[in-house]
Amino acid sequence: xxxxxxxxxxxxxxxxxxxxxxxxxxxxxxxxxxxxxxxxxxxxxxxxxxxxxxxxxxxxxxxxxxxxxxxxxxxxxxxxxxxxxxxxxxxxxxxxxxxxxxxxxxxxxxxxxxxxxxxxxxxxxxxxxxxxxxxxxxxxxxxxxxxxxxxxxxxxxxxxxxxxxxxxxxxxxxxxxxxxxxxxxxxxxxxxxxxxxxxxxxxxxxxxxxxxxxxxxxxxxxxxxxxxxxxxxxxxxxxxxxxxxxxxxxxxxxxxxxxxxxx
Amino acid sequence: xxxxxxxxxxxxxxxxxxxxxxxxxxxxxxxxxxxxxxxxxxxxxxxxxxxxxxxxxxxxxxxxxxxxxxxxxxxxxxxxxxxxxxxxxxxxxxxxxxxxxxxxxxxxxxxxxxxxxxxxxxxxxxxxxxxxxxxxxxxxxxxxxxxxxxxxxxxxxxxxxxxxxxxxxxxxxxxxxxxxxxxxxxxxxxxxxxxxxxxxxxxxxxxxxxxxxxxxxxxxxxxxxxxxxxxxxxxxxxxxxxxxxxxxxxxxxxxxxxxxxxx
Numbered sequence: 001x002x003x004x005x006x007x008x009x010x011x012x013x014x015x016x017x018x019x020x021x022x023x024x025x026x027x028x029x030x031x032x033x034x035x036x037x038x039x040x041x042x043x044x045x046x047x048x049x050x051x052x053x054x055x056x057x058x059x060x061x062x063x064x065x066x067x068x069x070x071x072x073x074x075x076x077x078x079x080x081x082x083x084x085x086x087x088x089x090x091x092x093x094x095x096x097x098x099x100x101x102x103x104x105x106x107x108x109x110x111x112x113x114x115x116x117x118x119x120x121x122x123x124x125x126x127x128x129x130x131x132x133x134x135x136x137x138x139x140x141x142x143x144x145x146x147x148x149x150x151x152x153x154x155x156x157x158x159x160x161x162x163x164x165x166x167x168x169x170x171x172x173x174x175x176x177x178x179x180x181x182x183x184x185x186x187x188x189x190x191x192x193x194x195x196x197x198x199x200x201x202x203x204x205x206x207x208x209x210x211x212x213x214x215x216x217x218x219x220x221x222x223x224x225x226x227x228x229x230x231x232x233x234x235x236x237x238x239x240x241x242x243x244x245x246x247x248x249x250x251x252x253x254x255x256x257x258x259x260x261x262x263x
Numbered sequence: 264x265x266x267x268x269x270x271x272x273x274x275x276x277x278x279x280x281x282x283x284x285x286x287x288x289x290x291x292x293x294x295x296x297x298x299x300x301x302x303x304x305x306x307x308x309x310x311x312x313x314x315x316x317x318x319x320x321x322x323x324x325x326x327x328x329x330x331x332x333x334x335x336x337x338x339x340x341x342x343x344x345x346x347x348x349x350x351x352x353x354x355x356x357x358x359x360x361x362x363x364x365x366x367x368x369x370x371x372x373x374x375x376x377x378x379x380x381x382x383x384x385x386x387x388x389x390x391x392x393x394x395x396x397x398x399x400x401x402x403x404x405x406x407x408x409x410x411x412x413x414x415x416x417x418x419x420x421x422x423x424x425x426x427x428x429x430x431x432x433x434x435x436x437x438x439x440x441x442x443x444x445x446x447x448x449x450x451x452x453x454x455x456x457x458x459x460x461x462x463x464x465x466x467x468x469x470x471x472x473x474x475x476x477x478x479x480x481x482x483x484x485x486x487x488x489x490x491x492x493x494x495x496x497x498x499x500x501x502x503x504x505x506x507x508x509x510x511x512x513x514x515x516x517x518x519x520x521x522x523x524x525x526x
Contacts, residue, residue, distance in 0.1 A: 249284050
């Protein structure tokens, strides 16, 4: 962890690999994007007409294009389509109107158990990339990622790392998390939420609405979807087209000065 | 909690208030939105030119328009602008290139201590809304929200709720979280991450790039920003314009079939 510890000296994060790669940023009509942001409201009553499969797929693919921690892609998006499963999910969401009237239902799940395999795959992919791939990138997935995310049997390594970070942190900046399973879950949920926002904005852009729900029985949802033990249900997203009365009044936000601080 | 427990009978979530309210969804040129999603890459070297204040403000305001749990807005977005604070944050991010070369730096923070006040404000705002506001909405913020989110001194209420939920959950769907401080943190981070994605996509739409960072010393960042104890640093977002070599190669994603499941 020498590299991550040293803020002043060049390290694996501060060293810029010499690359000629460039992706030109396209011109974008920001007004169209702004309409997406402004018109996305939580819709609680939908018209129930199915969303074309093509649109759903595009929106789900867009979710996977969200930034995510170290590209470890700790997410999973379930498109709940069968009548039986849908019924189960609606019930697990206490029959709330957004779920009940939804044209499509998605369950957004974060996984804490996939990072290891994904890191190994990143190593393999980068190695296949040939000599142009910076060695540091491979080292990052081979050394840093396993060090940072491994918590060990019963979390013992996490526990030890907590002390290590504390003492190293006295003299120099050091990473502090994850050292508990809770931290790791937080980590996975965070990236997954970024994907969920992509999903909801995409639905809006393609003419549909959504409602993210957190009022549900996570235990029952896990059972219905047969989720493995490392999964967390991040949210259920109901989608469809808004109907009159489906938005419960004008948007309310507290004064933005409270939440935006220039320091 | 009778209402939330009963999936089959009408409850506060399943009952649709009779409202005439309608917001017409605008026509959106989805191609422009798609360009935002497709061209958003994590940029690790920026040109360092400042982003116009107007653009920054718009992007930050857009962050606050993200959906968030029960509209309790548990977020805070710091725009780190002063040289001194910026230097501190860069150091706390181990001097990583995205932070070092950033035109603007943002620290995205989740708060677990603001929900109570915000719920009370929602009650006051809704009451002011007059007779058109459904009584159920006021009840939701007055009764359900405090019941669900209060963990009590040393988390005692959360502990008791865990048992309550378990036993009630044997016969009917019931909410399961939050019953620990970790759950509450997860809850706040989740909504805040949705806002962070709005921020990053907005930057792209308005011609700028970003890089979300999780490699940082959260303890030092909290100290620099004098964050209260209920705060979690969700991510640091570096922003600016991409330069050649600032994107480390073409986007890599594993096969989407692994992450999207139709059930």
